[in-house]
Amino acid sequence: MAGGLKITLEFGGGAELLFGNSKKHEVTLPTCDKPWTIRNLLPWIKDNLLKERPELFLQGETVRPGILVLVNDADWELLGQLDYEIEAKDTILFISTLHGG
C-alpha cells in the first residue's frame, strides 16, 4: 500500500461548515500497519480536516447523534459501522440531517 490509501470524504447537510465550508475532500490516508477503519478515520479527520468545534462532529469515538455516515451511498450500519475496513477509492459521506421546512 505504498503511497497510502486514496479516498474521497464528503460532508453535507451543514456538516461542511465545520470543514471550511468545503463539501468534498480528496485525501490520502498514510500507510499504516493496521487496516484503516472508520473508527480510526474519525480521529484522523479531527486532526487533519476539522476546522472548528469538534463537539459538533464527534461524540466519544463516534459521530454525534444526527450525523449519518454513508459509504459508497450505503448506510454504514449495513457495513459494520465503526469497524468497516476502508478500501481505496471509497467515498465516505457524512451528512447532517436537516429538520427545516
Next chain:
Amino acid sequence: MTQKIIEDLEIEIAGLEKILRSKKLELKNLRESVLTSPPKANKRLTKEDIERFSRQIIIPAIGCKGQMALTAASVLIVGAGGLGCPASQYLTGAGVGCIGLVDYDDVECSNLHRQLLHSEESIGMPKVSSASEALKRLYSKTNIVEYKTQLRSSNALDIVSKYDVVVDATDNVATRYLLNDACVMLGKPLVSGSALRLEGQLTVYNYNGSPCYRCLFPKPPPPETVTNCGDGGVLGVVPGVIGVLEALEAIKIVLGWTGVLSGQLLLFSAESGTFRNIRLRGRNPGCDACGDAPTITSLIDYEQFCGTKATDKDTALKLLAREQRISPETLNEIFICKKKGLLIDVRNSEEFDMCAIPHSINVPLKNIDDPSTVNKIKGLLQNDDSHQENLSVYVVCRRGNDSQKAVLKLQEILRDQNLVICDLEGGLHAWSKKIDASFPVY
C-alpha cells in the same frame, strides 16, 4: 251500485298497498346494500372527474381504479409551510379526496418566498385557513380539514388515526419524533421531507419493513447542532422540490406502487443539481419505537426528550447578568449620540451586509476567538482616542442570544484589557422596535 264501487276501490287500494309495501322493501334493501358495500365497488367516475383527471387516468399505472383510490384516500400534512404548501397543492391537484392540514402558526411576510399557497393578503391569517382557501380555489370538491393547533402528545394519536398516509412537513426535531412515534403506534406510513439552505432530504418511514425515524436516529441531535430556516436560511425552490416529491411518495403509497422511497434516503443538492439515493439500514429490531420489544408504548414529552421547543421559533437565552446587558435606548445614547465605545455585530457577514447599525464592525460569532479578532479589537480600542476615558465594548446580534455567547467569550479573551463588555438586550429586533423603525426585522 254504490256499494259495488266501494268494494272494488277497497280491493284496488289493498292491491296498491301491497305493491307499495314491496316497492318500499325493495328500496330499503337497495339503500342498505349501497351503504354497506365499499363505495369504490359500484361508484363510477363522474363526467367532471373524467374530464378533470383524464391526463393522469390514461396513464396505465393509474387508470380509473387508481383515480378512485385517490378520491377515496385521506392524507394528513403536518406543517403548512415550505414543504406543506407544495405537498398539499399537488395532492389536491391529483384529486386526493381528503387532506388534513396541521399548523399552529400564522402567515408572516418572511414566509412568502417559499410558502406559495399564502399571499400578501393572507399575512396574519392562520396558515391552515390561508392554505385551505387556496386549495379550495384549486379544487372545490376536496375535503380540507383544518387543525389550527400544534401537534402534541395529547392530540397526535387522535388526529393521525383518521388518515391513511402522513406527510411530515414540519420544521423542528421534537415534532418529527412525535409524529414518528404516533405513526409507528398507529401503523401509518410517514413520508418525511426536510430542507435547509440549498439541500433537501426525503424518505418514507415505517412502510413495508422500512426503518422508522428512531431506527436511524435513536438519540436526538444536540440542540446546538440544529439549525432552523430562520437562522440558516433556505432557498424557496428547495422545500418546493422536496414538498412536491413528498406528494409523489404519498400518491405512490395510495396507489400501492412498489417503488416507494422506503429504506432509502434521497439527498437533493440545489447547488450541484444532483439527487443522490442512499441505501438505508432495515428496521432495527431493538428500536425503542418500532422494535420487537418497544419501550415507547405511549407518546412522551418530546420537548424534554430533544431539549428544544417543538417550534422553529427561538427562545430567549439568559446567559448574562442584568448589569451586563444594555437597552436600545442606552446604546443609542452612548454609541450613536455620544459616539463612545466599540459596537461589534456578531451575525454572519451576509446578514451584516443586509443591514447593520452605522459604524458597527462585523465579527461573526464563530470567529470571535480567532487571534486575528483579538488583535483587531485591541487595535481599534487603542487607535481611537474617543474610547480613552470609558472603554466599553457593546455586542449586538439579531435577537440577543448570540450576543450573550459572544460577551462571555470576549470577557475571557480580553480579560487583561480592563473593559466593560455588554450586549444589546433583544438584539436588532429591539433596536428596530425602540430606536429605528426603518431597520428591517427579519
